[in-house]
Amino acid sequence: MKKIYLDYAATTPTDPEVIKAMQPYFFDKFGNPSSIHSFGQEAKKAIEDAREKTAAFLGAQPQEIVFTSGGTESNNFAIQGIAYAMQKKGNHIITTAIEHHAIIEPCKFLESRGFKVNFVGPDKYGLINPQDIKKAITEKTILISVMHANNEIGTIQPIAEIGKIARENGIYFHTDAVQTVGHIPVKVDDLNVDLLSLSAHKFYGPKGIGALYIRKGTRIERFLHGGDQERNRRSSTYNTPGIVGLGKAVELCQDNMKQEMEDQSKLRDRLIKTIQEKIPHTYLNGHPTLRLPNNVNISIEYIEGESIILNLDIEGIAVSTGSACTSSSLEPSHVLLAIGQPPELAHGSLRLTLGRYTKESDIDYLLGVLPKIVQKLRLMSPLYKEAK
Amino acid sequence: MENYSEKVMDHFMHPRNVGEIKDPDGIGRVGNPICGDVMALYIKVKDGIIIDAKFKTFGCGAAIATSSMVTEMVKGKTTKEALDISNKVVAEALGGLPPIKMHCSVLAEQALKAALEDYQKNISKTP
CATH class of the missing domain: 3.90.1150.10 (Aspartate Aminotransferase, domain 1)
Incomplete structure (x- = not known):
């Protein structure tokens, strides 16, 4: 049929070229990238290559990319990581009513822990008015999170404009770009974002791998506690095949x-x-x-x-x-x-x-x-x- | 797909007795479009026996399949026997429903009860 x-x-299906690029990292080049011997080092090199490609694709620096298990983790990391790092400054978060559950739920969780969250509503086309975000800002606001494009209705938000407002007010700005990376141009400086979530399986990479862009100098609480991977920001043995796959998927998107x-x-x-x-x-x-x-x-x-x-x-x-x-x-x-x-x-x-x-x-x-x-x-x- | 049984899919894809009855002896209309399901059930009764049943349903696969099944089950039954047809009985006749879909089968039971009540009301009115 x-x-x-x-x-x-x-x-999305994993692009056959992505699968091919990942293949060697299951058996031939299986080393733990944190090991100092040659097995570890060849894997580490592959990871750093992928990091550079990902960073370049977003117009970011390699050290600003943290690999995660995907969009949900990146979003949880961004929301909770900023909230806990900044709670001495304030307890107010602004987001929207049309975010993915991977933003709404961590925000609701934080509400149960004493944070206050504003869920700004869209117009009938699903557009968020940057002025509505601006009006919601208080002295206690520590984070604004607005998705780049909506996963259901596809509306693309005025992220750059909202980012400008956030910056003028000294508030961290995160965007969930899971639906846009690889599909439309995404450059962190053009968008005025401090944090950005992406997920490989939405652009022909494998499932179970994603990244969080964290602008240099951003104060964020580490997400997973354990080893010192990802410069102490996210512990867990590197998912080498996944990271390599993400890098290859980025490369293909750059071309196509x-x-x-x-x-x-x-x-x-x-x-x-x-x-x-x-x-x-x-x-x-x-x-x-x-x-x-x-x-x-x-x-x-x-x-x-x-x-x-x-x-x-x-x-x-x-x-x-x-x-x-x-x-x-x-x-x-x-x-x-x-x-x-x-x-x-x-x-x-x-x-x-x-x-x-x-x-x-x-x-x-x-x-x-x-x-x-x-x-x-x-x-x-x-x-x-x-x-x- | 959705863990629906073959029988559910059969009744969903080829629903029996879709439509309306011109001069029905009872109509049961239940549900709410806001909740995502509405069912209208029409019955024709002769000498206390349901001789025909037809339905129209706005709803998901489970709602349509249970609607279809309930029309099959009531035909030939007395109005008293039909009262014993619960949503569980309809679901069982369909080879079961996924647990989160059981509530959809309640629609069929409610429509049947409403149609039978409507029938009772109509005959008590008739001189």
Whole structure:
């Protein structure tokens, strides 16, 4: 059966070139990079190469890159690390209502430990107004964290502007760039950030490896206590194959990003336009132009997301939804609710995310299949008839 | 996919008795679009026996499959027997549901109870 993957925002396949680069570091070059013998040193060299590549890609210095186990760890490290290092100065954190759970949950945890957190809301396109961030600043504010682009609706935030406000007020600024690194240009100096999270498996690297950029001079509490790896900031034996894979993935993105942005934007725009033409009562979620090149998020009225996904899955197409029925919480997506979408529409949302291996023919296939599925489910829906 | 049994997927992909009944003897409409599921169940009763049942459902795979199954189960039963059909019985007939989906099957039970109540109300009104 034809199999079409349109869920690249969930994870990407590891590029075969990345796998090839990682391979020697499992058996031939397995040494512990912290060992001083030749086995250790060849592994250490590979790690430092990857660090340099990653730093260069972000416009940072190698010593400002700390390798982590992925996006969730990087975000937890940034939020908790700054909060605990700065708690003598203040206990107030500003973030947004549309962050990934890997930001929202550590913030809520800190609230239970006496910190105060403001969750600034977006407009209907999912955009955060920098002035709303500015207004939330108090004397006690020690950290601002705003995601670079939203993982569900793809809206790209005015990070540079928010960063400028943070800097003017002497407040550390973190961005969760898990959805943007490797997909759109990300330079720490252009964005005015002090900390930035990334995760390799979102840009054709392996799972279980990521990084946190920490600007030189930033005061941050270490995250994992143990050995002296990562200049005492994050203990744990180096994941050499993962780090090498991350470095290779960065290198490939450096070469391909411009072309991929162009190709994916075209497919994205075609999808957005054609779905809305072919299927009445569908609405685009997120910003029409300030959005990730690979993100399409559409709410389809009168039907529920999981039932659409199941039908698409049977046709070999993989996508995702913000419906409650695919989560254990029974609540629809917090992002869609935050942009003011009525819950019944949020239940019918569909996220299609494109990637390196998406072909025009995949889009043709989806556009052929989706309207039939929607029609079938609408005819089954008691809400549809009433609306007609 | 989602650990749904083959039977659940069969009823989801090929739901039985989708639609409405023109002159139903009972209608049960339950759920709330805000919560992500709504079911409308129509029954036709003759001599105390349910002779036809149809449904329309807005909801996930489990909600649609249990809706379909409940229409199959009530047909041929007396209205009294139908009262004994619980969500657990429907889920079991489907070969079980994933634990987090059990609440979806409650919809089918509630719709059935509502349709039967509606039927009782209608016959008590008839002279």
